[in-house]
Amino acid sequence: xxxxxxxxxxxxxxxxxxxxxxxxxxxxxxxxxxxxxxxxxxxxxxxxxxxxxxxxxxxxxxxxxxxxxxxxxxxxxxxxxxxxxxxxxxxxxxxxxxxxxxxxxxxxxxxxxxxxxxxxxxxxxxxxxxxxxxxxxxxxxxxxxxxxxxxxxxxxxxxxxxxxxxxxxxxxxxxxxxxxxxxxxxxxxxxxxxxxxxxxxxxxxxxxxxxxxxxxxxxxxxxxxxxxxxxxxxxxxxxxxxxxxxxxxxxxxxxxxxxxxxxxxxxxxxxxxxxxxxxxxxxxxxxxxxxxxxxxxxxxxxxxxxxxxxxxxxxxxxxxxxxxxxxxxxxxxxxxxxxxxxxxxxxxxxxxxxxxxxxxxxxxxxxxxxxxxxxxxxxxxxx
Amino acid sequence: xxxxxxxxxxxxxxxxxxxxxxxxxxxxxxxxxxxxxxxxxxxxxxxxxxxxxxxxxxxxxxxxxxxxxxxxxxxxxxxxxxxxxxxxxxxxxxxxxxxxxxxxxxxxxxxxxxxxxxxxxxxxxxxxxxxxxxxxxxxxxxxxxxxxxxxxxxxxxxxxxxxxxxxxxxxxxxxxxxxxxxxxxxxxxxxxxxxxxxxxxxxxxxxxxxxxxxxxxxxxxxxxxxxxxxxxxxxxxxxxxxxxxxxxxxxxxxxxxxxxxxxxxxxxxxxxxxxxxxxxxxxxxxxxxxxxxxxxxxxxxxxxxxxxxxxxxxxxxxxxxxxxxxxxxxxxxxxxxxxxxxxxxxxxxxxxxxxxxxxxxxxxxxxxxxxxxxxxxxxxxxx
Numbered sequence: 001x002x003x004x005x006x007x008x009x010x011x012x013x014x015x016x017x018x019x020x021x022x023x024x025x026x027x028x029x030x031x032x033x034x035x036x037x038x039x040x041x042x043x044x045x046x047x048x049x050x051x052x053x054x055x056x057x058x059x060x061x062x063x064x065x066x067x068x069x070x071x072x073x074x075x076x077x078x079x080x081x082x083x084x085x086x087x088x089x090x091x092x093x094x095x096x097x098x099x100x101x102x103x104x105x106x107x108x109x110x111x112x113x114x115x116x117x118x119x120x121x122x123x124x125x126x127x128x129x130x131x132x133x134x135x136x137x138x139x140x141x142x143x144x145x146x147x148x149x150x151x152x153x154x155x156x157x158x159x160x161x162x163x164x165x166x167x168x169x170x171x172x173x174x175x176x177x178x179x180x181x182x183x184x185x186x187x188x189x190x191x192x193x194x195x196x197x198x199x200x201x202x203x204x205x206x207x208x209x210x211x212x213x214x215x216x217x218x219x220x221x222x223x224x225x226x227x228x229x230x231x232x233x234x235x236x237x238x239x240x241x242x243x244x245x246x247x248x249x250x251x252x253x254x255x256x257x258x259x260x261x262x263x264x265x266x267x268x269x270x271x272x273x274x275x276x277x278x279x280x281x282x283x284x285x286x287x288x289x290x291x292x293x294x295x296x297x298x299x300x301x302x303x304x305x306x307x308x309x310x311x312x313x314x315x316x317x318x319x320x321x322x323x324x325x326x327x328x329x330x331x332x333x334x335x336x337x338x339x340x341x342x343x344x345x346x347x348x349x350x351x352x353x354x355x356x357x358x359x360x361x362x363x364x365x366x367x368x369x370x371x372x373x374x375x376x377x378x379x380x381x382x383x
Numbered sequence: 384x385x386x387x388x389x390x391x392x393x394x395x396x397x398x399x400x401x402x403x404x405x406x407x408x409x410x411x412x413x414x415x416x417x418x419x420x421x422x423x424x425x426x427x428x429x430x431x432x433x434x435x436x437x438x439x440x441x442x443x444x445x446x447x448x449x450x451x452x453x454x455x456x457x458x459x460x461x462x463x464x465x466x467x468x469x470x471x472x473x474x475x476x477x478x479x480x481x482x483x484x485x486x487x488x489x490x491x492x493x494x495x496x497x498x499x500x501x502x503x504x505x506x507x508x509x510x511x512x513x514x515x516x517x518x519x520x521x522x523x524x525x526x527x528x529x530x531x532x533x534x535x536x537x538x539x540x541x542x543x544x545x546x547x548x549x550x551x552x553x554x555x556x557x558x559x560x561x562x563x564x565x566x567x568x569x570x571x572x573x574x575x576x577x578x579x580x581x582x583x584x585x586x587x588x589x590x591x592x593x594x595x596x597x598x599x600x601x602x603x604x605x606x607x608x609x610x611x612x613x614x615x616x617x618x619x620x621x622x623x624x625x626x627x628x629x630x631x632x633x634x635x636x637x638x639x640x641x642x643x644x645x646x647x648x649x650x651x652x653x654x655x656x657x658x659x660x661x662x663x664x665x666x667x668x669x670x671x672x673x674x675x676x677x678x679x680x681x682x683x684x685x686x687x688x689x690x691x692x693x694x695x696x697x698x699x700x701x702x703x704x705x706x707x708x709x710x711x712x713x714x715x716x717x718x719x720x721x722x723x724x725x726x727x728x729x730x731x732x733x734x735x736x737x738x739x740x741x742x743x744x745x746x747x748x749x750x751x752x753x754x755x756x757x758x759x760x761x762x763x764x765x766x
Contacts, residue, residue, distance in 0.1 A: 030641035130641035190625035190649045191617065197650040198613045200643070201657075205606035207590050223588035230581045231614065234574065239708075242573035248680060256678050258413035258513035260583070260670060264677065266573045267580040274584075287643060294647065295639050297631060325622075 007070055010086045011078060012044040012093055015069035017109055022142045032129035036118065039143050040065045040109025041101035044085060045093035047147070052177075054149045055091055055375075056140065057081065057100040058157030058164040060360075061232070061289055062281055064108035067100035068093075083364045090368040096153060096375075103164075104139045105131045105289055107282035114215060114282045126212035131288055133160075133296045137167045144175070154375060156180035158360035159327065160289070163296050166308075166335070170298065173312040178378045180371060182319045183360040185331040186305055186338075187297035192326060195235050196290040199228030203283045212284050225283040226274030233273045238323040238356030242266060305338030316346040317374040319367065321359035347374060390453055393469045394461060395427040395476055398452035400492055405525045415512035419501065422526050423448045423492025424484035427468060428476030430530070437532045438474055438758075439523065440464065440483040441540030441547040443743075444615070444672055445664055447491035450483035451476075466747045473751040479536060479758075486547075487522045488514045488672055490665035497598060497665045509595035514671055516543070516679045520550045527558070537758060539563035541743035542710065543672070546679050549691075549718070553681065556695040561761045563754060565702045566743040568714040569688055569721075570680035575709060578618050579673040582611030586666045595667050608666040609657030616656045621706040621739030625649060688721030699729040700757040702750065704742035730757060 007013045022037045042065045047054060057067055059080065068085035070078055081100075084090040091098050102110035105128070113128035120127075144152065155168045155176055162184025169179045188196075203209055206224030214220050237245070246266040250256065262268045302308035316339055320332035329350045339346040351366045353359040360367070390396045405420045425448045430437060440450055442463065451468035453461055464483075467473040474481050485493035488511070496511040503510075527535065538551045538559055545567020552562045571579075586592055589607030597603050620628070629649040633639065645651045685691035699722055703715035712733045722729040734749045736742040743750070 126643070130639075130643070187631060189622055190629045190631060190647070191620075191622040193631070193647050194613075194617045194625065194649050194653055197647070197653055198610060198617070201613060201654070202585060202588075202610050204643075205585075205610060206588070227581060227585050227588060227610065230577075230584065234577045234581070237574075239572055239574045242577065246573045248570060248573060248576070248683070256513075260509070260513070260587075260674065263674075264573070264576050264580070266577050270577055270580055271584070291643065291646075300631070 010088050011082065012069035012086050014073070015042050015044065015066070015071065015079070017042055017065050017071070019109060020143055020146055022139065024142065026138060026142070028129055028135045029132045030129050034111070037104065037111045037139055038109070038115070039101050039111070039139060041099060041143055042066055042068075042079075044068050044098040045096050047097040047149070051149050052151060052153060053095065054097045054099060054144075054147070054152050055154045055156060056144065056152050056168070057085070057091065057098060058155070058161035059100065059103065060157070060159035060161050061293070062277070062286070063161075064106065065100050065102040065110075066108070068098070081361070084367065090364065090371045091156070092372070099143070099147065101140055101143055103136045103289070105136070105285060105292065107285040110139075112282070113212065113284035113288055123215040125215070125284060128284070128288065131292050133163045133167050133292055134171060136292065137164055137171055140164070140168075141172060141175075150175065152176050153378065154178040154180060156182070156371075157184070158182035159184055159357065160293050163293070166298060169312040169314050170302070170308050173314070176312065176314045178315045178317070178374070179312075180317045180319070180374070181332070181335065182367070183321055183324055183327050183357055185327045186299050186308075186335050188294060189331075193294050195231055196294055199231050200287050200290060202227035202231070203287060206283075209283060214283075220278070221283045222278040225278050225281065225286060228286055229274045229277040230270040233270055235326045236356060236358045238325055238354070240323055240354050241356045241358075244354065245269070305335060306342045309339055309344060310342060312344070315374075315378060316344060317371065318346060318348045319360075319370065320350045321353045321355065321357070321363065322350055323354050324357045324359060326357040393471050394465065395452035395469050397456070398425050398427065398449070398454065398462070400425050400448050400454070402492060403526055403529055405522065407525065409521060409525070411512055411518045412515045413512050417494070420487065420494045420522055421492070421498070422484050422494075422522060424482060424526055425449055425451075425462075427451050427481040428479055430480040430532070434532050435534060435536060436478065437480045437482060437527075437530070437535050438537045438539060439527065439535050439551070440468070440474065440481060441538070441544035442483065442486065443540070443542035443544050444676070445660070445669070446544075447489065448483050448485040448493075449491070451481070464744070467750065473747065473754045474539070475755070482526070482530065484523055484526055486519045486672070488519070488668060488675065490668040493522075495665070496595065496667035496671060506598040508598070508667060511667070511671065514675050516546045516550050516675055517554060519675065520547055520554050523547070523551075524555060524558075533558065535559050536761065537561040537563060539565070539754075540567070541565035542567055542740065543676050546676070549681060552695040552697050553685070553691050556697070559695065559697045561698045561700070561757070562695075563700045563702070563757070564715070564718065565750070566704055566707055566710050566740055568710045569682050569691075569718050571677055572714075576677050578614055579677055582614050583670050583673060585610035585614070586670060589666075592666060597666070603661070604666045605661040608661050608664065608669060611669055612657045612660040613653040616653055618709045619739055619741045621708055621737070623706055623737050624739045624741070627737065628652075688718065689725045692722055692727060693725060695727070698757075698761060699727060700754065701729060701731045702743075702753065703733045704736045704738065704740070704746065705733055706737050707740045707742060709740040
């Protein structure tokens with residue numbers, strides 16, 4: 001008797017994270033060389049015969065390769081962008097071969113600071129080299145090569161994922177037909193760097209961080225990582241969203257009780273977010289990934305955005321959200337204006353949303369309409 | 384031979400922090416009673432014969448009684464609002480008798496968690512009761528009584544100082560002729576509470592905090608307090624101010640060096656602010672004072688702002704700053720609108736400034752013009 005597993009109809013269903021070992025030498029921007037890197041990835045849908053229907057998705061700060069579907073029959077929660085990836089969905093797996101990999105420096109299967117250094121047989125810890133978004137993309141390129149894909153139908157991501165999408169168009173212009181940049185920026189503001197710096201400081205200040213050597217200890221720098229996450233969550237929501245969600249309501253009471261216990265709902269929410277985060281994320285990875293985000297600055301690196309995008313002929317779709325104050329619309333417009341200035345094909349949409357930066361994970365209906373239409377217009381996919 | 388000490392001409396010169404012991408029983412909002420409280424205060428200028436030229440100033444989150452002048456001949460830095468207090472300045476000590484006291488719960492001479500509990504002969508630590516802005520004002524009232532003043536010419540403060548100014552008009556309407564509320568709010572937003580919660584979490588998570596018992600240890604929760612301060616500083620500046628001040632410039636270099644040392648100027652600034660703060664502030668005081676700020680909600684406490692202000696006949700001046708996102712102009716306008724609704728005398732000015740919340744400490748020229756004119760119009764001072 002076979003047991004039928006019931007997932008929602010428009011789900012990609014049961015999925016498996018695969019691993020690809022890159023055994024070529026990879027040199028990072030810092031000059032550090034890796035002899036081998038493992039990359040964790042998932043794919044959804046089928047690669048067509050002409051291999052021109054592949055879409056590469058990128059996760060944001062704390063995501064992973066598991067973008068859609070369920071990892072096991074018991075799995076209650078699907079992948080992080082399941083709302084957007086599946087049969088008939090925005091990234092329609094009936095039409096496209098969708099790929100998502102965990103980024104270099106991450107902690108979900110791809111080589112990162114918590115991985116074992118083959119030379120020392122111990123976790124890298126802070127001996128792991130500082131990485132950049134360009135390094136991350138170079139590693140993804142090896143995966144795309146391995147999958148036998150010469151040209152990607154699209155590259156797409158939100159927040160830090162949008163940075164990777166732009167970097168793909170810059171680093172491998174011949175391999176990218178279209179680029180979808182959501183709630184992202186060509187470079188973080190000083191305020192954005194400041195928030196990341198506070199997060200890193202909180203981790204490094206945790207005595208359990210122990211200069212990055214905590215993997216063999218029973219105490220990880222959970223308090224520090226949790227505080228970093230709390231700071232992050234403030235920036236993912238906006239003032240209006242927080243007000244709507246929590247206001248000044250007390251948690252489980254109507255009046256203050258004059259103690260230092262959690263008083264307000266917003267405190268309870270943040271603390272909860274911090275606490276659950278430490279179970280799924282590595283503090284050192286948080287250090288490396290936020291640093292890569294801080295360093296990302298394609299205006300400065302290529303002297304101008306126009307220069308940065310000069311070699312790509314990809315079609316661009318840039319989406320921002322009205323209440324996003326971390327990566328505000330004004331920064332999205334800089335990207336759009338620079339592309340227009342050099343006669344590139346770019347569409348721009350600012351979605352009116354009260355959800356702040358988090359909107360890219362929540363406002364799927366409006367994104368679906370815009371992205372589906374954009375993808376349909378690219379042409380070239382074997383439908 | 385006498386040595387002449389040279390201070391700037393418009394300075395109040397050498398000042399001394401005085402101490403007043405309140406030996407009446409004081410009951411806090413929480414119901415906890417104090418038998419005695421010491422209050423540290425400074426005064427500048429002379430109380431006139433009719434005792435009607437006194438202005439009570441309130442410090443913000445981490446200020447103290449030392450608002451103006453120099454504490455010693457060697458003192459290089461004057462009091463925190465020296466730019467506004469002195470002969471001929473905004474709060475003109477040739478005309479007014481200016482009083483500033485350290486708040487209850489503080490760490491600069493007024494009874495707070497670092498003070499010795501007379502009953503145990505040990506510092507209070509977290510046995511200190513949770514305080515509110517109303518409690519703070521009730522303690523100040525005892526000082527004003529002691530100084531023999533029946534009616535204050537004005538009460539004035541920025542940020543949390545503005546909360547105290549409003550509370551004075553509410554708690555002691557017969558004692559207040561005018562109220563100056565700068566960069567303040569009738570209640571913190573959910574986002575404001577969230578930032579304070581992160582700061583408190585950082586302190587409490589520091590192993591050296593030790594449940595508040597660190598006064599006799601050689602290790603104080605400096606890392607946690609420093610992180611709390613870094614978070615605070617992000618909210619005191621605005622994105623524009625940070626951009627102008629630091630942009631994405633590196634600290635002492637032109638290119639990233641791919642390490643976790645301080646890279647960007649904004650990181651260096653924040654870290655410096657955190658580091659110098661721990662030398663002048665007590666972590667437990669930070670917990671108590673931010674909690675008092677979170678609790679402050681005169682809309683909810685008195686059912687409406689109109690009800691809250693119903694008994695006062697004071698003239699109000701409300702000032703906000705265009706780029707202040709911690710206590711935004713919209714919140715100042717709520718106060719103004721409620722006062723207008725009940726036919727109170729209120730002036731409002733939104734000062735166009737790129738300095739964020741910090742503007743109340745920096746934009747003295749515009750404030751001077753507005754506040755001087757407001758104070759002149761009150762009348763009643765013996766000029």
